[in-house]
Amino acid sequence: MYVVIEGIDTAGKSTQLDILAKKYSNAIFTKEPGGTQIGSKLRQMVLSAEANSKLAEMFLFLADRAEHMQEVVLKNKDKIVISDRSMISGIAYAQNLPLQTVIDLNLIATKSVLPTHVILLKLSKQELEKRLSSKEHDSIEARGVDYLMSIQNRMEETIKKLNLNYKFIDASLSIDETSKDIEDFLNE
Numbered sequence: 685m686y687v688v689i690e691g692i693d694t695a696g697k698s699t700q701l702d703i704l705a706k707k708y709s710n711a712i713f714t715k716e717p718g719g720t721q722i723g724s725k726l727r728q729m730v731l732s733a734e735a736n737s738k739l740a741e742m743f744l745f746l747a748d749r750a751e752h753m754q755e756v757v758l759k760n761k762d763k764i765v766i767s768d769r770s771m772i773s774g775i776a777y778a779q780n781l782p783l784q785t786v787i788d789l790n791l792i793a794t795k796s797v798l799p800t801h802v803i804l805l806k807l808s809k810q811e812l813e814k815r816l817s818s819k820e821h822d823s824i825e826a827r828g829v830d831y832l833m834s835i836q837n838r839m840e841e842t843i844k845k846l847n848l849n850y851k852f853i854d855a856s857l858s859i860d861e862t863s864k865d866i867e868d869f870l871n872e
């Protein structure tokens with residue numbers, strides 16, 4: 685089982701992963717970017733905006749993803765792997781290229797291995813504004829509310845286009861309601 689928790693910044697992914705970690709003590713918890721040794725270096729490079737080129741930035745995420753697929757997801761095929769973000773973020777945030785091109789690049793990085801369960805925490809614009817106002821921003825979050833809403837739309841489009849097994853959850857629900865919805869979906 686390869687479960688991914690998706691959503692734009694502040695959607696509540698970390699909060700729900702902390703809850704899942706208590707419920708699934710045998711699972712492997714991981715993240716993109718930064719789930720491997722090289723990945724943690726790549727994460728630092730992308731989040732501190734060292735690349736001026738958007739294409740270079742995307743290739744750093746793809747390098748992280750390829751290593752993560754080989755070293756974490758495939759090495760734990762027989763376990764439950766639960767990841768904070770995935771190729772869905774990779775495809776949605778790389779907005780400077782056509783959707784199908786970015787999908788193809790991501791399928792190369794992941795050897796076409798797709799998540800078995802995708803949870804997308806969806807924020808309204810109003811709730812996103814509220815949450816961003818109370819957080820220090822990294823260079824990607826600093827791109828703004830409309831930018832993040834368009835990323836969220838592209839996440840939805842990607843999940844549907846790849847025909848994944850998904851659950852969209854209204855991220856404005858309470859933390860407990862959200863975690864109940866996630867648990868129900870994983871137990872289906």
Ligand SMILES: Nc1ncnc2c1ncn2[C@@H]1O[C@H](COP(=O)(O)OP(=O)(O)O)[C@@H](O)[C@H]1O
Nearest residue numbers: 692693694695696697698699815855857858859
């Ligand atoms: N269901 C929720 N309702 C209200 N606030 C929430 C909820 N889930 C998370 N938060 C708050 O929103 C902020 C972002 O949550 P976080 O889990 O860090 O999101 P992400 O990992 O997706 O960036 C945190 O301050 C967190 O406490």
Ligand SMILES: Cc1cn([C@H]2C[C@H](O)[C@@H](COP(=O)(O)OP(=O)(O)O)O2)c(=O)[nH]c1=O
Nearest residue numbers: 693716717745769770773774777822824825
């Ligand atoms: C996985 C991935 C993330 N991102 C972005 C989304 C986030 O803004 C940032 C890092 O994600 P994240 O680890 O969720 O950041 P934080 O821990 O600060 O909440 O990278 C991409 O642009 N492309 C990608 O392929």
